[in-house]
Amino acid sequence: MAERIVITATGIISALGLGTRQHTEALIHKKAGMRPPLHLRTKHAGEFVCGEVDYSNDELATLLGLPAGDNGYTRTTLLALAAMQELMNNTDTTLFKDGSFALVNANTVGGMCSVEDMYPDFISEKTEGAFLKYIDTLDCAESTLNIARHFHLKPFIATISTACSSSANALILGARLIQNSVVQRAICGGCDALSRFTLNGFNSLKNVDKEPCRPFDANRFGLNLGEGAAYLLLEKESDAIARGAEILAVFSGYANTNDAYHPTAPSPDGTGAMRTMELALQKAGLTASDIDYINAHGTATINNDPAEGKAIQMLFSSNQPAFSSTKAYTGHTLAAAGAIEAFFSIMAIREQKAWPNLNFNTPMEEMNIQPLTEVKDIPVHHVTSNSFGFGGSNVSLIFSKA
Amino acid sequence: MMKPVYISSASVISPQQHFEDKGLLQDIISTDDGMMWVREPNYKGYINPVAIRRMSKLLKMGISCGMNALQKAGIEKPQAIITGTGRGSMVDTEQFLVSMIENEEEVLTPTSFIQSTYNSINGWLALQTKCSGYNQTYVNRGASFELALFDAQMLLNETNENIHVLVGCFDEITHDYVRVKSKIGYWKKPLPASKDLHKHSDTHGTIAGEGSAFFTVTNKREQALCSLDAVKMLQDTDTGDVIDNINNLLAEHNLNLSDIDVLLCGMNGDSRQMEVYNQLSALASENTTIANFKHLCGEYDTSSGFATWLAAELFKAKEIPETLIARKGNHTGIKNILLVNHYILNSHSIMLLQSVQ
Numbered sequence: 001m002a003e004r005i006v007i008t009a010t011g012i013i014s015a016l017g018l019g020t021r022q023h024t025e026a027l028i029h030k031k032a033g034m035r036p037p038l039h040l041r042t043k044h045a046g047e048f049v050c051g052e053v054d055y056s057n058d059e060l061a062t063l064l065g066l067p068a069g070d071n072g073y074t075r076t077t078l079l080a081l082a083a084m085q086e087l088m089n090n091t092d093t094t095l096f097k098d099g100s101f102a103l104v105n106a107n108t109v110g111g112m113c114s115v116e117d118m119y120p121d122f123i124s125e126k127t128e129g130a131f132l133k134y135i136d137t138l139d140c141a142e143s144t145l146n147i148a149r150h151f152h153l154k155p156f157i158a159t160i161s162t163a164c165s166s167s168a169n170a171l172i173l174g175a176r177l178i179q180n181s182v183v184q185r186a187i188c189g190g191c192d193a194l195s196r197f198t199l200n201g202f203n204s205l206k207n208v209d210k211e212p213c214r215p216f217d218a219n220r221f222g223l224n225l226g227e228g229a230a231y232l233l234l235e236k237e238s239d240a241i242a243r244g245a246e247i248l249a250v251f252s253g254y255a256n257t258n259d260a261y262h263p264t265a266p267s268p269d270g271t272g273a274m275r276t277m278e279l280a281l282q283k284a285g286l287t288a289s290d291i292d293y294i295n296a297h298g299t300a301t302i303n304n305d306p307a308e309g310k311a312i313q314m315l316f317s318s319n320q321p322a323f324s325s326t327k328a329y330t331g332h333t334l335a336a337a338g339a340i341e342a343f344f345s346i347m348a349i350r351e352q353k354a355w356p357n358l359n360f361n362t363p364m365e366e367m368n369i370q371p372l373t374e375v376k377d378i379p380v381h382h383v384t385s386n387s388f389g390f391g392g393s394n395v396s397l398i399f400s401k402a
Numbered sequence: 403m404m405k406p407v408y409i410s411s412a413s414v415i416s417p418q419q420h421f422e423d424k425g426l427l428q429d430i431i432s433t434d435d436g437m438m439w440v441r442e443p444n445y446k447g448y449i450n451p452v453a454i455r456r457m458s459k460l461l462k463m464g465i466s467c468g469m470n471a472l473q474k475a476g477i478e479k480p481q482a483i484i485t486g487t488g489r490g491s492m493v494d495t496e497q498f499l500v501s502m503i504e505n506e507e508e509v510l511t512p513t514s515f516i517q518s519t520y521n522s523i524n525g526w527l528a529l530q531t532k533c534s535g536y537n538q539t540y541v542n543r544g545a546s547f548e549l550a551l552f553d554a555q556m557l558l559n560e561t562n563e564n565i566h567v568l569v570g571c572f573d574e575i576t577h578d579y580v581r582v583k584s585k586i587g588y589w590k591k592p593l594p595a596s597k598d599l600h601k602h603s604d605t606h607g608t609i610a611g612e613g614s615a616f617f618t619v620t621n622k623r624e625q626a627l628c629s630l631d632a633v634k635m636l637q638d639t640d641t642g643d644v645i646d647n648i649n650n651l652l653a654e655h656n657l658n659l660s661d662i663d664v665l666l667c668g669m670n671g672d673s674r675q676m677e678v679y680n681q682l683s684a685l686a687s688e689n690t691t692i693a694n695f696k697h698l699c700g701e702y703d704t705s706s707g708f709a710t711w712l713a714a715e716l717f718k719a720k721e722i723p724e725t726l727i728a729r730k731g732n733h734t735g736i737k738n739i740l741l742v743n744h745y746i747l748n749s750h751s752i753m754l755l756q757s758v759q
Contacts, residue, residue, distance in 0.1 A: 042507060154638075157637050158545075201510075258533060
């Protein structure tokens, strides 16, 4: 049997704050990060609440020791660097000087947050201006390469983009790279900044709630967008023990499947989501009754929640574990969501608490199970974390107590 | 070290030829405007006829090329689908972005937003083949296709079952893209005819290209076109390190440079990016044929997909079309092909492919 992969360090930034303590406190005190955006320059700023990170770009730059103003770093990259700086502060960075390691990043729209404001200059006759510093920033790998360069790292580099499951896939790739002895350790996660492109894109799909989102509620209307970044350090259990590192959790199982049902909608009967969760359990050598808490994808869109809810109901039948979506806390952070929610799952294990699903009032007709609405002190040994995305992309991860 | 895997079919859409064309590089197409657009095949028969009407070119390219690779391998449903793209559907991205700016964030239609998602081609391929297995998309500039191949090799090394992995890549040119990148010196000035690109390797800049390539990859040696032995990606490194990596990779496979029959080089005509190819050419023995390919497909993030298709075709043809040859070697037959590619934004890749005969 393959050796266990463990998580030994994390770094996170979201609308709930920066770092472990601010996130845990917000979760425990049911303090959501949703408000009308201040930094996103959209004409819809007054209409929508978003999970926007409080720091401005200049504040993030200062935090990172970078010059303020048009420094060539997009907000996407600044968020990634801030989360990575947290991870680097929480671990022995000499690990990244000697041993082989991977940096697996995930992202959906690259530096669109900057490009969308500068695009008229990009395609104009102008050949000079600050916009030139951003001209190679639209693609997803921009943030990945900036992480490596900023922290002087020479890792195996990969960037994944599978819509809303992207960083959950980054964690899977990291584990596989270690299991296949390609690298000894892997830093895995994802980042996305709010952009008018994504806000208007999801809004054109009539998928965005102007009010705080209501996952798994009969009266839900859609998602709230969020932004953030999170990175986790993965290594073999024996390597972590050998260097005396604190093991935060075991990354015990995962599955990546495709719904093969529709370009954007999940299979409504939940079979795709169920099969993914089931395969992750098999990989972990667990059964449904071993799971104590499910951090659901729970976007609060019309389509996702009943499909995912039915999948949970079918798979866990008579042993329904506590479940919730934490998207009402952070908004849907797209490529960062899988890693942010992996972090929340690990914190559930660390704190022995299951996190509540904010804004839930009315049960859905399609389901006879309900999400948690309060923080619940329960023994948490195993947590399932789901991430589903456009293109039928389904990912389920399992984290276990060390 | 990972075990080799086997390429059982290869399909291409390129500026020179597409999967419905016969032969290998029979009439060379050359352009003078610095943009090498693909020759489009008839997409009908490969794509859901209702959905095709709303699809942008890149989606049609990627989906049809993937379906054709499966067809060539006689596979209806692969067990996994893995792709790489540097930029995804630029047409859809630009369309949604420009209409959002022009309409001041009002009255937008979602089609181009959905299609701009980098994994939309993966989703369609899964949907059309009913493949509910592993599905992954890499978006990592000049290493995107290489990462997809690397993942396929890893996936096949993780199983003893006879599974088929569909691996591919796709990227497209747009006029806006060419204009935007002209501001940071991507393109040659003045523009040579594309067929003469390598005669101008003493000046800065390259020419733009696009294309799609798809492969089915398995653990089965029998009836394969060739083996894929190793693929390696390097970022932000220097020429010496690239050469060291090439030598190490060959040594791991009990080979050295003189065993290479064809050194397939991604030189793109830019003098600033010639160093690694110049050093390799100096190190290569008389045995080795040094070959070029970017005068045929232009420069783009996943041009190594075109080169991999070309390598598979060379094993099949057992001879090297004149247009590829920069320096002819004394080798008899084609046993080992080493692909070395440098992409504009300081990434290198190395790929070792071997004959299975």
